[in-house]
Amino acid sequence: MKGKILLISQNFYPELGSAANRMKQLYKQFEKAGYQPLIVTTEPSYPNHALFEDRTYFDDSELNALEGYRIIRIRMHCQKQHTDLFHRLLYYIELMIRVRIYLKKLGNYENVYVTSPNIFLAWATLFFKRNQKAKYFLEIRDLWPDSFVSLKKIKIKFSLPLLKWLEKQMYLKADDIVVNNPYFQTYINTMLGKNNEMIYLPxxxxxxxxVSTEKAETFSVVYTGNIGYAQDVEQLIAIARGLNHKNIHMTAIIYGVQANRFREAVRQEGMRYIHLVPPMKRDECLKAISKHHVSLSILEPSEVFMNVMPGKIVDSICSGTPVVSNIGGYTGELINAQQLGFAKAGASTDEILDYIEQIKNNPDLLEHIINTTKNLRDKQFIWENNFPKLTGKLRGV
Structure with missing residues (x-):
């Protein structure tokens, strides 16, 4: 066996969403590479607690056997998925304290890997390090506090200078930084006034x-995953309304704090071409994406959200499905430059609908984009090919 590595993450198997799946894949890749990973996480509750009560989503026997042994779940009093952001803040603070206490009980690890968001886990791990001999890896999947401020649901601007200082200290305390989006490296280095190399692990x-599922005979659009505060639910409703008017089928496999707003609009307006589907396991979701002809990703039009790389976009590329999005930044450039579909920062509903119709009416264009997504997937988005970038930096190789 190679070195021991401690993983710290709010989200993990069997939860839904890209964050939990990412940490599941990291855990499994570490094991395949001969390391001894242990993860400290929470009880599954995303998108909600009820989804995991009958253990249907606990479908990985290898991971199930490690529960309580190398998968440690911290019990919380506050709710992770509370609709009120102030109560979520209380949850983050409680989690930070409990993780801090738990870390004192653990022995020394050669490598410590903490992922953010949420930012409080990084603070609990990197500030006042107990194990000075370990190498600390900080993974950035989102920019905080910028993304939190952009939600516009809670006012924290009075404390923003302190939060930005804490953010900077977090980057400085890490021995290596892992990013899932090249834009984050530019942002962090600008803040630090340096030109540090980082590990890009998308x-x-x-x-x-x-998966290699054939496309459905009837042209159709799919939207999968979270409709939270970062997603523009009103534009998503407008797109659904436009697709329904054009008699174009759309499947919505959704959850999140604003998902009911979308469901209610579909039902109240009688959008018979819009099909509402409950959340499903990742393998089923990937098959569903691969059957459709277009995949949507619609975010709030703020600078922070325009520069992320949503997991649903990567899943769409990996499923051979063209992407249509109102995103900009690196991800938007990637989509357009590699001919993976259409992306434009702040794209209007009409622009999005026009492009979907263009693909629908041009089978040759559709086939070309499907091929380019698969080619890029094989070059850039296979875990087994990318993982050595990280293992090469670990101690105890």
Missing amino acids: NAISKEEL
Whole structure:
């Protein structure tokens, strides 16, 4: 066996969403590479607690056997998925304290890998390090506090200078930084006034997850995953309304704090071409994406959200499905430059609908984009190909 590595993450198997899947894949890749990973996380509750009560989503026997042994779940009093952001803040603070206390009980690890968001886990791990001999890896999947401020649901501007200082200290305390989006490296280095190399490890698909499902006979659009505060639910409703008017089928496999707003609009307006589907397991979701002809990703039009790389976009590329999005930044450039679909920062509903119709009416264009997504997937978005970038930096190789 190689060195021991401690993983710290709010989200993990069997939860839904790209964050939990990413940490599951990291855990499994570490094991395959001969390391001894242990993860400290929470009880599954995303998108909600009720989804995991009957253990249907606990479908990985290898991971199930490690529960309580190398998968440690911290019990919380506050709710992770509370609709009120102030109560979520209380949850983050409680989690930070409990993780801090738990870390004092653990022995020394050669490598410590903490992922953010949420930012409080990084603070609990990197500030006042107990194990000075370990190498500390900080993974950045989102920019905080910028993204939190952009939600516009809670006012924290009075404390923003302190939060930005704490953010900077977090970057300085890390021995290595892992990013899932090249833009984050530019942002962090600008803040630090340095030109540090970072480990670019994008969300990806494992070889065992690869699907080759044929497209459905009827042209259709799919939206999967979270409709939270970062997603523009009103534009998503407008797109659904436009697709329904054009008699174009759309499947919505959704959850999140604003998902009911979308469901209610579909039902109240009688959008018979819009099909509402409950959340599903990742393998089922990837198959569903691969059957459709277009995949949507619609975010709030703020600078922070325009520069992220949503997991649903990577899943769409990996499933051979063209992407249509109102995103900009690196991800938007990637989509357009590699001919993966259409992306434009702040794209209007009409622009999005026009492009979807263009693909629908041009089978040759659709086939070309499907091929380019698969080619890029094989080059950039396979876990087994990218993982050595990280293992090469670990101690105890």
